Amino acid sequence: MSATPTPTSTPAFNRNNPFSSKLRENRRLNQHGSSKDTRHIVIELGSDGPTYVCGDSLGVVPRNPESLVREFTEKLGLHEDANLHETLATSAILNRVGKKFVKTVAEKASGPSRDKLQAICADEKKLDEYVFDRDVVDVLHDAPGVHLEPSEIPGLLNKIAPRLYSIASSPDHRRGEVHLTVALVQYTSHGRNKRGLASGYLADLPDQAKVPVYVQPTRHFHLPPADKDIIMVGPGTGIAPFRAFLQHRAQHGHTGRNWLFFGDQHAKSDFLYGDEFSAAQKAGHLHKLSTAFSRDQSEKIYVQHRMEQEGAELWKWLESGAYFYVCGDAKRMAKDVHAALLQIVSHHGGKTPEQADEWVSVTFAKTEKRYLKDVY
Numbered sequence: 065m066s067a068t069p070t071p072t073s074t075p076a077f078n079r080n081n082p083f084s085s086k087l088r089e090n091r092r093l094n095q096h097g098s099s100k101d102t103r104h105i106v107i108e109l110g111s112d113g114p115t116y117v118c119g120d121s122l123g124v125v126p127r128n129p130e131s132l133v134r135e136f137t138e139k140l141g142l143h144e145d146a147n148l149h150e151t152l153a154t155s156a157i158l159n160r161v162g163k164k165f166v167k168t169v170a171e172k173a174s175g176p177s178r179d180k181l182q183a184i185c186a187d188e189k190k191l192d193e194y195v196f197d198r199d200v201v202d203v204l205h206d207a208p209g210v211h212l213e214p215s216e217i218p219g220l221l222n223k224i225a226p227r228l229y230s231i232a233s234s235p236d237h238r239r240g241e242v243h244l245t246v247a248l249v250q251y252t253s254h255g256r257n258k259r260g261l262a263s264g265y266l267a268d269l270p271d272q273a274k275v276p277v278y279v280q281p282t283r284h285f286h287l288p289p290a291d292k293d294i295i296m297v298g299p300g301t302g303i304a305p306f307r308a309f310l311q312h313r314a315q316h317g318h319t320g321r322n323w324l325f326f327g328d329q330h331a332k333s334d335f336l337y338g339d340e341f342s343a344a345q346k347a348g349h350l351h352k353l354s355t356a357f358s359r360d361q362s363e364k365i366y367v368q369h370r371m372e373q374e375g376a377e378l379w380k381w382l383e384s385g386a387y388f389y390v391c392g393d394a395k396r397m398a399k400d401v402h403a404a405l406l407q408i409v410s411h412h413g414g415k416t417p418e419q420a421d422e423w424v425s426v427t428f429a430k431t432e433k434r435y436l437k438d439v440y
């Protein structure tokens with residue numbers, strides 16, 4: 065008797081079982097003169113990889129740069145231990161440092177460096193300050209000659225976790241591909257250049273490199289029905305899902321209007337995907353584009369200032385059923401955009417501040433589900 069064929073199903077890729085994708089493109093979006101380094105990353109998922117919808121995020125499982133692993137193991141005299149090198153490269157955070165590592169090094173150090181580190185460890189506030197902008201190599205600079213057993217090192221360091229990136233492409237735009245918009249985190253502290261783990265990993269990837277990824281489905285950040293208008297507020301890398309939304313709506317002939325608020329430092333160097341948005345405007349797929357270039361004049365102009373300037377029109381869109389999307393920085397931008405929205409609803413909707421708050425937080429966000437955020 066022949067075996068019953070098992071139905072094929074898409075393998076469940078996740079953070080513990082990522083798909084091995086391939087890098088297709090790694091291009092800097094900022095132009096000459098910019099202080100930022102934002103990358104357009106194109107990853108090939110092919111026909112075997114995970115599938116996604118607009119609004120989803122891509123999980124990326126990063127590894128440390130070889131140079132940092134080597135710098136660290138050389139300081140410990142352990143650079144010939146290939147097993148340790150690979151374990152550290154794939155599983156331990158090296159670009160930042162935790163208190164457990166500092167405390168262990170303080171115990172094992174000798175001479176004045178031991179006294180100095182132990183004094184820091186005895187004072188929680190000083191220890192917080194000490195770990196804030198140091199990496200593991202900075203700590204070893206402060207404890208020359210310290211000896212650690214290879215077997216104990218991974219246990220002293222925090223474990224690498226995947227990072228999420230909002231997907232910047234529609235799955236139907238170029239099938240089998242996923243696009244990301246990644247801001248490279250980089251800064252200098254204690255005389256050494258530091259980079260974000262995952263953004264640095266992505267920025268360094270050569271063409272065709274293997275990239276372990278999985279799709280993190282969104283629970284709520286979906287496109288509305290095709291005939292609904294949308295307002296999208298996405299400064300900086302917050303633009304990512306809106307590029308996907310616009311691609312999707314153009315390709316599928318959605319009839320709802322699209323209004324994009326974008327902001328970054330300078331129009332000349334930081335208008336991410338500026339050419340694409342100009343083309344979408346010309347083609348009639350992007351109905352309104354409001355930009356806020358914060359550093360092109362002496363006073364700061366942010367997206368929420370443009371919203372306020374266009375308050376009457378914005379309120380008309382909201383009143384007639386538009387959905388309102390915000391993506392990007394959670395700490396400051398999304399709060400300020402929320403405050404601007406309240407102000408617009410109050411002023412142009414003729415409501416008291418309390419009524420505006422009730423309308424935005426309850427009617428608009430919860431009941432009608434027209435206020436959607438993807439902030440980080």
Ligand SMILES: Cc1cc2nc3c(=O)[nH]c(=O)nc-3n(C[C@H](O)[C@H](O)[C@H](O)COP(=O)(O)OP(=O)(O)OC[C@H]3O[C@@H](n4cnc5c(N)ncnc54)[C@H](O)[C@@H]3O)c2cc1C
Pocket residue numbers: 121159196197227228229230231245246247248249250251252253259260261262263264301302304438439440
């Ligand atoms: C749902 C979601 C979607 C996201 N989408 C995007 C996206 O589309 N694009 C994007 O770029 N990011 C996005 N992010 C953020 C992204 O996941 C990462 O958090 C980001 O890339 C930084 O990760 P990293 O590994 O490069 O940096 P890490 O290694 O995690 O380092 C970042 C940390 O470095 C420290 N640091 C930074 N600057 C300094 C400094 N000057 N001095 C001292 N310490 C400093 C801070 O503590 C900061 O938290 C998203 C996050 C979420 C949750």
Ligand SMILES: NC(=O)c1ccc[n+]([C@@H]2O[C@H](COP(=O)([O-])OP(=O)(O)OC[C@H]3O[C@@H](n4cnc5c(N)ncnc54)[C@H](OP(=O)(O)O)[C@@H]3O)[C@@H](O)[C@H]2O)c1
Pocket residue numbers: 100102247248249250299300301302327328329356357358359364366367368392393394395396397398400401440
């Ligand atoms: N929560 C987080 O940890 C977080 C979130 C987002 C980004 N970042 C980090 O910031 C770096 C760049 O990120 P990004 O490229 O996405 O851009 P961004 O730093 O968010 O900046 C985009 C634009 O937003 C402006 N902006 C600053 N404060 C704002 C506010 N309160 N309201 C509205 N707009 C505001 C910026 O102006 P000015 O720069 O001129 O002030 C800039 O013009 C990256 O290193 C990224 O990792 C961190």
